[in-house]
Amino acid sequence: MTPTLIFLGLLMATVVWWLVRQSVNVKPWVASAPSGAHQGVGQLATIKVGLGVFLAVATSLFALFVSAYAIRMELSDWRPLPEPNLLWVNTGILFVGSVGLQWAWRAASREQLRGVKQGLVVGGVCAIAFVIGQLIAWRQLNAAGYFITSNPANAFFYLLTSLHAVHLFGGLVAWFKTITRAWAGSEISSVRLGVELCAVYWHFLLVVWLILFGLLLST
Amino acid sequence: MAQVAHDASAQVGPLEVEDVELYHPKTFIGKYIWSQDAKVIAIQYAITAIAIGLVALVLSVIMRLQLGFPNTFSLIDPSNYLQFVTMHGMIMVIYLLTALFLGGFGNYLIPLMCGARDMVFPYVNMISYWVYLAAVLLLVASFFVPGGPTGAGWTLYPPQAISPGTPGIDGGIILMLVSLALFIVGFTMGGLNYVVTVLQARTRGMTLMRLPLTVWGIFMATVLALLAFPALLVSAIMMLLDRLLGTSFFMPAMISMGEQTAYDGGSPVLFQHLFWFFGHPEVYIVALPAFGIVSDLLSTHARKNIFGYRMMVWAIVAIGALSFIVWAHHMYVSGMNPYFGFFFATTTLIIAVPTAIKVYNWVLTLWRGNIRLNVPMLFAIGFVFTFINGGLTGLFLGNVTVDLPLSDTYFVVAHFHMVMAVSPILVVFGAIYHWYPKITGKMLDDGLGKVHFWITFLGTYAIYYPMHYLGFEGLPRRYYAYGETAFMSESAQDLNAAITIAAIIVAFAQLVFLYNLIRSLTKGKDAGHNPWEATTLEWQTTHTPPRHGNFDELPSVYRWAYDYSVPGAEHDFIPQNVPSEELVAARSEHQEA
Numbered sequence: 034m035t036p037t038l039i040f041l042g043l044l045m046a047t048v049v050w051w052l053v054r055q056s057v058n059v060k061p062w063v064a065s066a067p068s069g070a071h072q073g074v075g076q077l078a079t080i081k082v083g084l085g086v087f088l089a090v091a092t093s094l095f096a097l098f099v100s101a102y103a104i105r106m107e108l109s110d111w112r113p114l115p116e117p118n119l120l121w122v123n124t125g126i127l128f129v130g131s132v133g134l135q136w137a138w139r140a141a142s143r144e145q146l147r148g149v150k151q152g153l154v155v156g157g158v159c160a161i162a163f164v165i166g167q168l169i170a171w172r173q174l175n176a177a178g179y180f181i182t183s184n185p186a187n188a189f190f191y192l193l194t195s196l197h198a199v200h201l202f203g204g205l206v207a208w209f210k211t212i213t214r215a216w217a218g219s220e221i222s223s224v225r226l227g228v229e230l231c232a233v234y235w236h237f238l239l240v241v242w243l244i245l246f247g248l249l250l251s252t
Numbered sequence: 253m254a255q256v257a258h259d260a261s262a263q264v265g266p267l268e269v270e271d272v273e274l275y276h277p278k279t280f281i282g283k284y285i286w287s288q289d290a291k292v293i294a295i296q297y298a299i300t301a302i303a304i305g306l307v308a309l310v311l312s313v314i315m316r317l318q319l320g321f322p323n324t325f326s327l328i329d330p331s332n333y334l335q336f337v338t339m340h341g342m343i344m345v346i347y348l349l350t351a352l353f354l355g356g357f358g359n360y361l362i363p364l365m366c367g368a369r370d371m372v373f374p375y376v377n378m379i380s381y382w383v384y385l386a387a388v389l390l391l392v393a394s395f396f397v398p399g400g401p402t403g404a405g406w407t408l409y410p411p412q413a414i415s416p417g418t419p420g421i422d423g424g425i426i427l428m429l430v431s432l433a434l435f436i437v438g439f440t441m442g443g444l445n446y447v448v449t450v451l452q453a454r455t456r457g458m459t460l461m462r463l464p465l466t467v468w469g470i471f472m473a474t475v476l477a478l479l480a481f482p483a484l485l486v487s488a489i490m491m492l493l494d495r496l497l498g499t500s501f502f503m504p505a506m507i508s509m510g511e512q513t514a515y516d517g518g519s520p521v522l523f524q525h526l527f528w529f530f531g532h533p534e535v536y537i538v539a540l541p542a543f544g545i546v547s548d549l550l551s552t553h554a555r556k557n558i559f560g561y562r563m564m565v566w567a568i569v570a571i572g573a574l575s576f577i578v579w580a581h582h583m584y585v586s587g588m589n590p591y592f593g594f595f596f597a598t599t600t601l602i603i604a605v606p607t608a609i610k611v612y613n614w615v616l617t618l619w620r621g622n623i624r625l626n627v628p629m630l631f632a633i634g635f636v637f638t639f640i641n642g643g644l645t646g647l648f649l650g651n652v653t654v655d656l657p658l659s660d661t662y663f664v665v666a667h668f669h670m671v672m673a674v675s676p677i678l679v680v681f682g683a684i685y686h687w688y689p690k691i692t693g694k695m696l697d698d699g700l701g702k703v704h705f706w707i708t709f710l711g712t713y714a715i716y717y718p719m720h721y722l723g724f725e726g727l728p729r730r731y732y733a734y735g736e737t738a739f740m741s742e743s744a745q746d747l748n749a750a751i752t753i754a755a756i757i758v759a760f761a762q763l764v765f766l767y768n769l770i771r772s773l774t775k776g777k778d779a780g781h782n783p784w785e786a787t788t789l790e791w792q793t794t795h796t797p798p799r800h801g802n803f804d805e806l807p808s809v810y811r812w813a814y815d816y817s818v819p820g821a822e823h824d825f826i827p828q829n830v831p832s833e834e835l836v837a838a839r840s841e842h843q844e845a
C-alpha cells in the first residue's frame with residue numbers, strides 16, 4: 034500500500050496546510066461584516082476546482098492499482114512479460130498529443146482561433162492513435178501467447194492499460210464538446226476554459242502513463 | 253461536466269454568481285423526477301435509501317427469528333442465512349447509511365447551509381442519483397436471479413466469495429460487484445459536487461470557520477469517500493476478472509469439491525488489504541456526518557454555543573486523515589507480522605484521542621445548557637450514550653491480543669452495531685425530526701416521536717448489550733444455528749430468544765416512525781420558518797420549504813452558527829445573517845418602548 038499512502042500523505046498534508054491558513058488566528062465566535070474579499074472562494078473557476086478534485090480521485094484509483102501490483106508481484110508465480118516495442122511509439126504519440134493541447138491552450142490565451150483548432154486536432158487524433166496503438170500491442174502479446182489468464186503479470190498489463198484507455202475515452206468526450214464549439218466559430222473566450230481543462234487532463238494522463246510504463250518496464 | 257461550466261461562474265467571485273442562470277424545470281417530470289435541484293435529489297436519495305434500508309431491516313428480523321427460535325420457524329435454510337447476513341450488512345452500510353448521509357443530507361443541507369443557490373454541477377448531481385438508483389435495482393435484482401444473492405458476507409472475502417459452495421456464485425456475486433462499482437461511480441459524481449460546492453459556492457461572509465459543523469462533517473466524509481471508495485472499486489474489478497475471466501489476482505490454487513480449480517497463486521490477503529483500506533474509512537464516512545449533525549442538534553436544542561468549535565473542526569480533519577492508517581486492525585487474524593499488528597494497534601488507539609475530544613465537547617456543550625428535551629435532542633443525546641458504549645469496546649478490539657479470541661464472535665457484532673449501526677441511525681432519526689419541518693413545512697408529531705425514540709433507544713440496548721456477553725462465551729458470528737457446544741452455557745439460547753423479541757419490537761417501532769412521516773405530511777402542525785429558533789441559514793429562507801434557488805436574495809453572513817443565549821441579545825439566538833447593527837437598533841427600540 035506504500036504508493037497509495039505516499040499519495041494520501043501528500044494530499045492530507047496539503048489539506049492540513051490549507052486549513053491551518055484558514056483557521057489560525059481566526060476567532061470564529063467574533064461577528065463582523067463580510068469584507069469585500071471572499072476568503073479563498075472564487076479565485077479559481079469552479080470547474081477547474083472540480084477537475085482538480087476529480088484528478089485526486091483518479092490518482093487515488095491508479096495509486097491503489099499500483100499498490101496492488103506491487104503486492105501481487107512479490108508472489109512466486111509472477112513471470113514478467115516482455116513489453117512490445119510498440120509501447121515506446123505509443124508513448125511518443127501520447128506525448129505529442131499533450132504538446133498539441135498545450136499549444137491549443139497557448140493559442141487560446143492569445144486569442145488565436147486557428148492555433149486552438151490545430152492544437153485540438155493534434156491532441157484528439159493522438160489520443161485516438163494511442164488507443165489504437167495499445168490495441169495493436171495487445172494483439173501482439175496475445176499472438177505471442179501472453180494471455181490474460183496465463184500469468185498475473187499479464188493480467189495486470191491488460192488491466193492497467195485498459196483502465197488508462199478508459200480515462201482517455203472520458204477525456205475524448207470533453208474534447209469532442211470543446212472542438213465542436215471551436216468549429217461552430219463561437220467566441221474564443223467560450224472555448225478557452227474547455228481547452229485549458231482538456232490540456233490539464235491530457236497532461237495528467239501522460240504522467241500516469243509514464244508512471245505505469247515505467248512500472249511495467251522495470252518489473 | 254463541460255456544459256455546466258457556465259461562463260458566468262468561470263471567473264467571478266460568489267457574490268456575482270448570484271445571476272448564474274438556474275435550470276428552470278417546466279414540467280412535473282422536470283421538477284420532481286428528472287430534477288437538477290439538489291433538494292429534490294436529496295429527497296430522491298433519501299426515499300430510495302430508506303426503502304432499501306427497510307428491506308435490510310426485514311432481513312435482520314428474519315435472521316433473528318432463526319437465531320432466537322431455531323426450531324420453531326423454518327423460514328430460511330443455512331444458505332439463505334448467509335445471503336441475508338450479506339445483503340443486510342452491505343445494504344445497511346453502503347446503500348442506506350452512506351447514501352442517506354451524503355446523498356440525502358449532503359444534498360439538502362450543503363447548499364442551504366453554505367448560502368448557495370444549488371450544487372455547483374447540478375446536471376452531474378442529477379445523474380449521480382440515477383446511477384445510484386440503478387445500483388440499488390441491480391442489488392435487488394440479485395434476489396431474483398438463479399442461485400440468489402451472494403452469501404459471501406459483506407466483506408466478500410475471496411476465495412470463498414467466488415468458490416463453489418458459497419451461495420450466489422452464479423449471478424449474485426456478479427450483480428453485487430457490478431452494483432458496487434455503479435454505486436461508486438454515482439457517488440463520485442455526487443461527491444465532486446459536495447466538495448466543490450463547499451469550497452467554491454459559499455456566500456459572502458461564510459468563511460470556513462463559520463461553517464456549521466454539519467457541513468464540516470459531511471465535507472470531510474465526502475473527501476474520505478472520494479479517496480477510499482476507489483479501493484473498493486479496485487477490489488471489485490479484480491474480483492470480477494477472477495470470477496469472469498479466470499485471472500488469479502486473489503484466487504490461490506485450491507481444490508474445491510474434489511477438483512483442482514484453474515486458479516493459481518493469487519493472494520486473498522491482497523483483497524483484505526484493499527477491502528479494509530476502503531472498509532475502515534467507511535466507518536468514518538458514516539460517522540463524520542453523524543458527528544457534525546449531532547454537534548448542531550446539541551447546540552441548537554441546548555441553546556448554547558458548541559464547546560470548542562475549532563477543536564471540533566480539527567478533530568474531524570484529524571480523524572479523517574488518521575482513518576487511512578488503521579485499516580489492518582481488521583486483519584489481526586490474517587497472520588500478519590507482529591510489528592505490523594503493533595503499529596496498527598497504536599494508530600487505532602491514537603485515533604481514539606480526537607474522537608474522545610469530540611465526546612467531551614458534546615458533553616460540555618450540554619453542561620448547564622438551557623436544554624429543550626424535544627425529539628431531535630433525545631436522539632442526539634441517545635447518540636452520545638451509544639457512541640461512547642461502542643467506542644469503548646472498540647478500544648478492546650483494537651488491541652491485538654484481546655482481538656484474537658474475540659474476532660468473529662458476537663462481541664464484534666455487538667461492537668460494530670453499537671458504533672456504526674445504532675449510533676448513526678439515531679442521528680439519522682434525530683436529523684429527520686429536526687429538518688422535516690424545513691423540508692415539508694410541517695412538524696412531526698411529538699408524542700409519536702417520543703414513543704419511537706424510547707422504544708428504539710432502549711430496544712437497541714436490549715438487543716446489543718447481551719451480545720457482548722454471548723461473544724465472550726465464544727458464540728461465533730455468521731452462524732445459522734449453533735447446535736450443542738461445549739463452551740456455550742445453556743442459558744445462551746434463552747438470551748438469544750430475548751434478543752430476538754427485542755429486535756422484533758424495535759422493528760415494529762419503526763412503523764410508528766413511518767406512520768408519523770406520512771401522516772404529518774398532511775396532518776402535521778404548521779412549522780413556520782424557524783420552529784427550533786436556530787441560527788443556520790437554512791432556517792432563514794423566505795419560503796418553507798425553500799423554493800428552487802433556495803433564497804430570494806443570497807444572504808450575507810455576519811457570524812458563526814452558534815450564537816445562542818448571547819448575553820444582552822433580545823432573543824436567545826442570533827441567525828448567521830443578522831448584522832450586529834441591527835441587534836443594537838433592536839435593543840434600543842426595546843428600551844425606549
Ligand code: HEM
Pocket residue numbers: 312313315316337338340341342344345349404405406407665669672673674677715728729730731755758759
Ligand atoms: C434493528 C436493527 C438491526 C438488527 C436486529 C440487526 C441484526 C443483525 C444480525 C442478526 C446480523 C448477523 C449476525 C451474524 O450472524 O453474524 C447482523 C449483521 C450485520 N449488521 Fe445488523 N442489525 C441491525 C441494524 C444494522 C444497521 C443499522 C447496520 C448499519 C451499519 C448493520 C450492519 C450490519 C453488518 C455490517 C453486519 C455484518 C454482516 C456480515 O457479517 O457480513 N446492522 N445484523
Ligand SMILES: [Cu+2]
Pocket residue numbers: 531532535578579581582
Ligand atoms: Cu476499522
